[in-house]
Amino acid sequence: MSNKRGFTLLEVLVVLAIIGGLMSMATLTSSSNPALDETEQFARQLTVLLDAYREDAVFQNVDFGIAMDIQELVLLSYLDPNSLQARALDGKEQANLAKNPWQAHAEGPLKKELEAPESVEMRLFVEDTEVDFDELLDDEEGPKPALLFLSSDEYTPFRLELSHQQDNSFVILLSGDGFSQLMIQTERFEG
Structure with a gap:
C-alpha cells in the first residue's frame, strides 16, 4: 500500500484565494492614475488596429x-479611377472618384472606425509637421x-501623440518608421 498524499480541496482553495488577493492588489496599484490607464488602453487598441x-x-x-x-479614425481604401470596378460606377460616382480616389472601406472583417475616449485627444505628426x-x-470631396x-508593406512614417484632458503629466507616443513594428512610449512630465 502506497502512502501518497495529494492536495486537499481546502488547500487548493486557500492557494486560489491567496493568488486572487495578490492579483486584486496588483490591479489596485496599477490603476492609481485612471487617466493614464485609459490613454494606455486606447493606445494598445490603436496599435492592434493599425497593425x-x-x-x-x-x-x-x-x-x-x-x-x-x-x-x-476611419479606414479608407484606394480605388483606381481607371479600374474595372470604377468603370462600373455611374457618372456622378466616377466624377467623385476622379476628385478623391479614397473611399470609406466597406468590405471584410476589419474594424472600419475607432473613436477615442471622450477625454483622450490625438495629435498626428508626419515628417515632424503636425497634420491639420x-x-x-x-x-465636398470626402475624407x-x-x-x-x-x-507593399510600407506605411507612412508618423508620430501620434495621445494626451488626456484631465491629466497633462504625460503623453503617450505611438510611432512608426514606415517599415518596422509600431512602438508605444510614455513620456512623463514633472508637475
Missing part, C-alpha cells in the same frame, strides 16, 4: 488610408488619408 490594417493591406493587395481628426485634420475632412498602409 491589422498593415497586415490586411498586404494580404488583400489593397492600399489603405486612415482619415482622422482629434477623436476618431481640417484639411483632411472635406465635405483624405492622413496615413497610408500600402500593399
Whole structure:
C-alpha cells in the first residue's frame, strides 16, 4: 500500500484565494492614475488596429488610408479611377472618384472606425509637421488619408501623440518608421 498524499480541496482553495488577493492588489496599484490607464488602453487598441490594417493591406493587395481628426479614425481604401470596378460606377460616382480616389472601406472583417475616449485627444505628426485634420475632412470631396498602409508593406512614417484632458503629466507616443513594428512610449512630465 502506497502512502501518497495529494492536495486537499481546502488547500487548493486557500492557494486560489491567496493568488486572487495578490492579483486584486496588483490591479489596485496599477490603476492609481485612471487617466493614464485609459490613454494606455486606447493606445494598445490603436496599435492592434493599425497593425491589422498593415497586415490586411498586404494580404488583400489593397492600399489603405486612415482619415482622422482629434477623436476618431476611419479606414479608407484606394480605388483606381481607371479600374474595372470604377468603370462600373455611374457618372456622378466616377466624377467623385476622379476628385478623391479614397473611399470609406466597406468590405471584410476589419474594424472600419475607432473613436477615442471622450477625454483622450490625438495629435498626428508626419515628417515632424503636425497634420491639420481640417484639411483632411472635406465635405465636398470626402475624407483624405492622413496615413497610408500600402500593399507593399510600407506605411507612412508618423508620430501620434495621445494626451488626456484631465491629466497633462504625460503623453503617450505611438510611432512608426514606415517599415518596422509600431512602438508605444510614455513620456512623463514633472508637475
